Amino acid sequence: MHDVVIVGAGPVGLFLACELGLAGCSVLVLEREPERHSPFKAMPLGMRGLSAASVEAFYRRGMLHRLLTASGDDDDPGTDPDAHEPSAPRGVGHFAGMMLDPARVDVAALPYRLPGPATEGMLTHLEAVETLLAEQALRLGVDIRHGVTVSALTQNKESAVAHVGEREYAAPWVVGCDGGRSAVRGLAGFDFVGSKPQLTGYVMHATVADSARLHSGINLTPTGMYLHLTEGHIGMMDFDGGAFDRSRQPTRDHLQAVLRRVSGTDVTLTDVHLATSFTDRAMQTTTYRRGRVLLAGDAAHIHSPLGGQGLNTGLGDAMNLGWKLAATVHGHAPDGLLDTYTRERHPIGAGVLDWSRAQVAVMRPDPHGQALQAVVRDLIGTRDGTTYMFQRMSGSAIRYDLGGEHPLTGRSAPDLRLEDGTRLGDLMRDGRGLVLDFSTDACLRGSARAWEDRMRYVAGPARNDLGLGAVLVRPDGVVAWAGERTPDRAAFEQAAGQWFGAPEI
Template sequence: MYDVVIVGAGPVGLFLACELGLAGCSVLVLEREPDSRSPFKGRPLGMRGLSAASAESFHRRGMLHQLRTASGGTDEPGADPAAHLQPSLRGVGHFAGMRLDPAQLDAAALPYRLPGQAMDGMPTYLEAVETLLSEQASRLGVEIRCGVTVSALTQNEESAIAHAGGHEYAGRWVVGCDGGRSTVRGLAGFAFVGTEPQFTGYTMQATATGAEKLRFGINPTPTGMYLQIVEGHIAMVDFDGGAFDRSQQLTRDHLQAVLRRVSGTDVTLSEVHLASSFTDRAMQTTTYRRGRVLLAGDAAHIHSPLGGQGLNTGIGDAMNLGWKLAATVHGHAPDGLLDTYTRERHPIGAKVLDWSRAQVTVMRPDPHSQAIQGVVRDLIGTRDGSTYVFERLSGASIRYDLGSEHPLVGRSAPDFCLEDGTRLSDLMRDGRGVALDFSADRCLRDSAKGRDSRMRYAAGPAEDDLGLGAVLVRPDGVVAWAGERTPDREAFEQAADQWFGGPES
């Protein structure tokens, strides 16, 4: 029996598998498709945008440089980290097709932001992400089996079993990372609630006559929206109530008619090479756990791809769940630790769904929505408005309610740099929590070292300690406790007990 069986070998399932493998769990990943390669995962149809929060997760596990290289970008090891402090255009994004102006962003207003190598989001594509994570998972001893379709799921007090093709795959836990049409979600009886779609969206790779009439970038129009990133890669949004999605074959004539209507041009599609459809249906499970079955990524929440939040929310789920599930497997999780997964991540998913709904409402081709769009456009054009939207898109606004009034607790930790050049991100590559002690308090050191298998201790002055004496950082990079110049040992102990359990015997 495996410690964890993950259903779905997409980016979320593979990232979770890496987190669990890093923690020494035995992990089996089951993937329905016999071959993970697909033209929809490569360039250009598989292009995605990683938020700053997601880039930070890859960086904390030592994979960001490889991902940037595989995605066709550059990542100079000797580059000045301060160059990343001001967000660049690639990491800015848009709201309902209205792109932000990076010159309007107030970097100083972003909470607890320190220079580092993962300050920006980055463009990538699914094939690059999955290849990198698959290789990392294999190095960590994760077993991946393709061409396995799960058809039934059973569980008891000690295990959960995925049934597929006459075989049983037993794990102490099963996690569904199998996408928006999750089989695991249905078999385990998760309630899936939300709102029905307003539009059918299309993405295609096509050869067109008159393509010069289509503008590049994101283009809201009075009848919908179209997007062209590279020549021949076109995405469209048609407000038909989602009626066409997967209900009929995507013919050249239909795609051409939609493109002409949405773009207001007479462009002609001479050949469609690849095409698929999607909607803005926004649904979420009411909980992310039922017994010994958990969900992550699109299996737990679906919405439109506007703003590129789907992949990023899923990576956040995996980062949050991985260390908690591993601690539970190894038997040193504090009481209720695994329940904090739903408590912390469900509100984040709900906010993403509302963010998607708000964009759809603004984009609707009716006078009322167009009037709202004008107001939103004016607000986004201001410094405060641009910074607010960027905080939402980048993940900088995410803060879990951990019961502390300290403004840093519950947020992603800044990438503190000690005077010897060691960065917090360097200390997190083994997946353990970190106690950073800028005051070099012996009591904090002794408390931290009593949990050596779960926590690393590092001491010394920092280049910029933000006025703090010490911070306790969870394995997912979230600040669990922050102390002032003279740290409170008792408060530190309480936080360590809450998230890591008591000292080792």
């Protein structure tokens, strides 16, 4: 019997499998699709944007360079790693189709942003992400099986069982990472609540006879929105109340009619090679755990793809859940650790749903939407407005309520750099927690030894310690505790016990 069965071999399920495999858990991944490759995952339809927080997760596990190569990107997405001061981001993105100017980001308002290899978002595609993660999972001993459809799910106090026809796959834990139409979510009886759709969206790869009539980039119009990137790659949003969803395959005539309506042109689609539709339905489960069954990614929350928040939120779920579930499997998790997964990630998911709803409201092709657009354009034309948007879209605004007085507690750890050039991100590749002790007498060394099987201890001065004496970082990169110039050993030990369980005697 495996320690964990994951249903769904998309990016979220595979990232979670890697986290569990890295921690020494036995993991089985079940995927209903017979093979990983799909034209909807490759470029151009599979193109996705990773936020700085997601890029940081790949960096901290030693996978960033391989991801860049697989994505066809030879440029490091981060700032100059030898720089002493952080620079403005190279790109920010858009809100409701309105592009933001990265030059307006106030870097001084981001006190814990340090230069490093993972301070920027990047463009990739699903096939690159899934291929990389599948290879990593296999190296870690994860068992991945394709063409397997879960038809039933049962559980008791000791285990959960995924039923596939006559076969049963039992484990102490089952995690549903099987997308927006999650079978696990329904079979396990999760409540799924939210708001109805306002629009139908389309993504297609088509041949356009007179494509020069379409403006490039993102275009808000009086009748909707369309996106024209590479030749033949077109996205559209039609405010029809979500009347045309994925239950029907869009025809060439239907797509042409929608494109003409939202673009205000009479362009002609001579051929449609691939097309799919979606809505902005915004739904979330009321909890991410029911007994021995957990959810992550789109299985736990769905919304429109505006701003590319879905994939990034799912990867954040996997990073948050992985180490907590592994500690639970190994028996050294403190009481209630697994419950902090819902407590920390549910508000993040709810915030993303509202972020998506806000963009849809601003994009509505009516007088109310037009009025909102004018207000938002004024706001993002200011330094404070763009900085706020950047913080939300990059993930740098995320802060979990972990208690503690230091303002860094609960945030993603800055990429602190030691005098010998070693970075915090370099020290997190094994998936353990981390203690960086900058105090002159390495005063936490003795205390940290009690948890040496669960965290790495590193002492020495840093090139920029941000005024810290020491910092305790969880395996997901979140600061669990931060001490001033003379660290309080008792406070450190309390935080270590809270997140890493009882010390070894």
